[in-house]
Amino acid sequence: MDNYTALAIDLGIVLILFAGIWLFRSPRSARAGNLSAALAILCALTAVFYRHEILEPRIVLITLAAGSLIGSIVAMRVTMLQIPSMVAFQHGAGGVAAFLISTVELTRGAELAAVAHASGLLGLVIGAATFSGSMIAGGKLSNRIKQTPVFLPFHNGVLVLLATAIILLCALSWNAPEYGATYVAGVVILSIVLGVVFSIRIGGADMPVLISFLNATAGLAAAFCGIIIQNRLLIVCGATVAASGSILTHVMCKAMNRNLANIFTGIKQPQNRGAAAVSEAIAEPAPLDDAPPQDPWNTAIEALRSARFVIFVPGYGMALAQAQFKVVELSRMLESGGAEVKFAIHPIAGRMPGHMNVLLAEADLPYDRLVEMDAINPEFARADSVVVVGACDVVNPAANTAEGTPIYGMPILEAHKARRVMVCNMDTRPGYSGVNNTLYANPNTLLLLGNAAETIERLIEGLKK
Amino acid sequence: MTDLLIMLSVLFISFIAGYALISKVPALLHTPLMSMTNAISAVTILGGLLLFAVETTAVEKVLGALAVIMAAFNVVGGFVITDRMVKMFKKNSK
Numbered sequence: 001m002d003n004y005t006a007l008a009i010d011l012g013i014v015l016i017l018f019a020g021i022w023l024f025r026s027p028r029s030a031r032a033g034n035l036s037a038a039l040a041i042l043c044a045l046t047a048v049f050y051r052h053e054i055l056e057p058r059i060v061l062i063t064l065a066a067g068s069l070i071g072s073i074v075a076m077r078v079t080m081l082q083i084p085s086m087v088a089f090q091h092g093a094g095g096v097a098a099f100l101i102s103t104v105e106l107t108r109g110a111e112l113a114a115v116a117h118a119s120g121l122l123g124l125v126i127g128a129a130t131f132s133g134s135m136i137a138g139g140k141l142s143n144r145i146k147q148t149p150v151f152l153p154f155h156n157g158v159l160v161l162l163a164t165a166i167i168l169l170c171a172l173s174w175n176a177p178e179y180g181a182t183y184v185a186g187v188v189i190l191s192i193v194l195g196v197v198f199s200i201r202i203g204g205a206d207m208p209v210l211i212s213f214l215n216a217t218a219g220l221a222a223a224f225c226g227i228i229i230q231n232r233l234l235i236v237c238g239a240t241v242a243a244s245g246s247i248l249t250h251v252m253c254k255a256m257n258r259n260l261a262n263i264f265t266g267i268k269q270p271q272n273r274g275a276a277a278v279s280e281a282i283a284e285p286a287p288l289d290d291a292p293p294q295d296p297w298n299t300a301i302e303a304l305r306s307a308r309f310v311i312f313v314p315g316y317g318m319a320l321a322q323a324q325f326k327v328v329e330l331s332r333m334l335e336s337g338g339a340e341v342k343f344a345i346h347p348i349a350g351r352m353p354g355h356m357n358v359l360l361a362e363a364d365l366p367y368d369r370l371v372e373m374d375a376i377n378p379e380f381a382r383a384d385s386v387v388v389v390g391a392c393d394v395v396n397p398a399a400n401t402a403e404g405t406p407i408y409g410m411p412i413l414e415a416h417k418a419r420r421v422m423v424c425n426m427d428t429r430p431g432y433s434g435v436n437n438t439l440y441a442n443p444n445t446l447l448l449l450g451n452a453a454e455t456i457e458r459l460i461e462g463l464k465k
Numbered sequence: 466m467t468d469l470l471i472m473l474s475v476l477f478i479s480f481i482a483g484y485a486l487i488s489k490v491p492a493l494l495h496t497p498l499m500s501m502t503n504a505i506s507a508v509t510i511l512g513g514l515l516l517f518a519v520e521t522t523a524v525e526k527v528l529g530a531l532a533v534i535m536a537a538f539n540v541v542g543g544f545v546i547t548d549r550m551v552k553m554f555k556k557n558s559k
Contacts, residue, residue, distance in 0.1 A: 017505070018486060020501075022486060022489075024498060027491075027493060027551065030497060030551040030554065033501075034548055035548070038504070040505075041504070041507075041510075044508060045511065048511050048515065055517055055518065055520065055521070056517045056526065063533040065537075066534055067534040067535065067536065067537025067540075068538070070534075071537060071539065071543075071545065075543075075545035075546040075549070076545065083500070083546070086546065087496075087500055090542060091503060093535040093538050093539040094503065094507050094535070094536070097507065097510065097512070097535040097539065100528045100531055100532035100535070101509060101516060101529075104516050104525050104529060105516075108525070113469055115469040115470075115473065218503065218506045219505075221506075222506045222507075223479075226472070226508075226512070227472045229515055230468065233508060234509065234511055235479065236475060237505050237508040238508070239475075239479035240482070240487075241503070241505050243480045243482075244499070245499075245502070247488060248499060345492070345493075347492055354493065354494060354496035354497070354498070354499075355496055357493050357495075357496065357554075358550055358553070361555070364553075364555070366556055366557035367493060367554045367556065368556060370493055372492050
């Protein structure tokens with residue numbers, strides 16, 4: 001096969017891949033898009049078998065079959081709540097593959113051009129760090145490790161030290177190819193430690209940023225891997241994924257009004273001054289239990305019964321309580337009673353980008369009810385009732401007013417503008433940001449505390465009567 | 466060397482093209498998008514296969530086999546789970 005034919009085939013594969021992403025613009029064509037991307041990878045795989053003689057066909061076929069089998073079994077069994085951790089673990093698997101391939105290529109003793117050598121080292125470092133970072137992220141997301149951020153003494157110092165040591169080892173391996181394997185092993189170990197130290201400090205609501213970032217680095221590792229083995233398909237796919245991860249990271253940061261450097265270096269905005277400001281703010285309105293006019297449950301049920309327009313605001317608490325099925329049931333009931341129902345989705349609600357949409361789609365909510373923040377915010381003022389289910393920071397009006405707090409300036413869902421707000425959260429403790437939610441103290445807010453699934457069930461029962 | 470420069474340009478151009486395409490994906494589909502791109506990034510499987518296109522030592526065989534298993538897990542698992550997710554997105558049936 002001459003070079004031009006090979007190039008034409010590769011271009012064809014890239015076109016199939018890009019067509020797949022193109023089809024992802026709408027939920028209707030997304031399934032075809034995913035299949036198209038899978039087809040592109042399958043073609044790329046076939047092309048490799050066609051172009052190269054594989055000297056160990058037995059090893060290759062057995063490992064391919066084993067990996068695919070485990071992959072499909074796990075993918076069929078995983079629940080939608082587990083998706084974030086599953087995706088994180090998969091980023092990790094991609095990282096492992098990238099650094100193993102780089103390891104073999106670098107230690108093979110073949111003459112490498114400078115760019116290839118550098119790419120190999122980058123693939124090694126990024127792949128290994130992505131692997132360990134993803135394992136930590138996956139562990140946190142599946143609750144195998146505590147979700148709260150872990151701070152080491154001199155955390156940033158440790159990171160800088162590790163990075164310097166890695167760069168030093170890379171430089172040494174450059175000039176002493178005869179010790180290649182030793183240096184490569186050193187780089188891998190240090191990069192794995194780097195990944196761990198980097199990600200243990202990130203937790204809770206910052207997880208969507210971390211997981212998006214790891215998506216980008218997994219792609220980048222694949223792309224560098226592609227440069228060292230001189231395979232353009234690998235480079236194209238890797239770079240596309242890196243672009244996707246970068247976009248998602250950017251979207252997440254913007255939605256939290258935080259910059260990436262702050263999240264990754266552990267800087268939270270000055271908290272002391274802010275905390276004081278908020279406690280003043282929250283002290284002003286009379287606490288709710290002062291003189292509750294009547295049972296909040298009855299008030300809530302009556303309000304829902306007469307509501308013409310209801311907006312639900314789901315958050316991670318809904319996922320934790322597995323309340324999405326009950327929430328959708330309630331929304332159906334309201335709709336069959338003639339009310340208009342919408343779901344307001346904050347970009348960072350949940351533990352990964354778009355998490356809420358998947359959970360609600362699983363509960364059979366038609367996707368045209370899911371509305372993004374910018375589109376839904378002008379509508380809150382005309383809503384009769386807003387039902388907050390397990391969301392806190394994303395509806396906290398303090399983000400607009402409490403200067404100096406970690407969430408100041410973060411765009412929020414303006415639930416407080418609605419006539420009536422029902423908060424179906426576990427408790428009134430602040431969300432991940434640690435800032436008290438001033439929405440709870442609003443006179444038109446009803447606190448229906450407890451497990452969200454049970455709370456919603458109680459509302460459903462009440463409406464049936 | 467020119468080959469490598471071409472490779473770097475391929476990297477750069479694909480990043481731009483990918484960026485343009487993916488900016489069009491609605492936030493609604495961000496979870497399946499990440500899951501799908503995750504599967505795509507497992508094209509490293511090609512690299513794993515190519516390791517076996519030349520003579521390999523025992524250590525290289527083990528590392529290569531591990532790389533292929535991981536990448537195959539990632540690629541198949543990623544596409545299957547994405548398919549499960551996007552299947553759930555339904556327009557109102559009423």
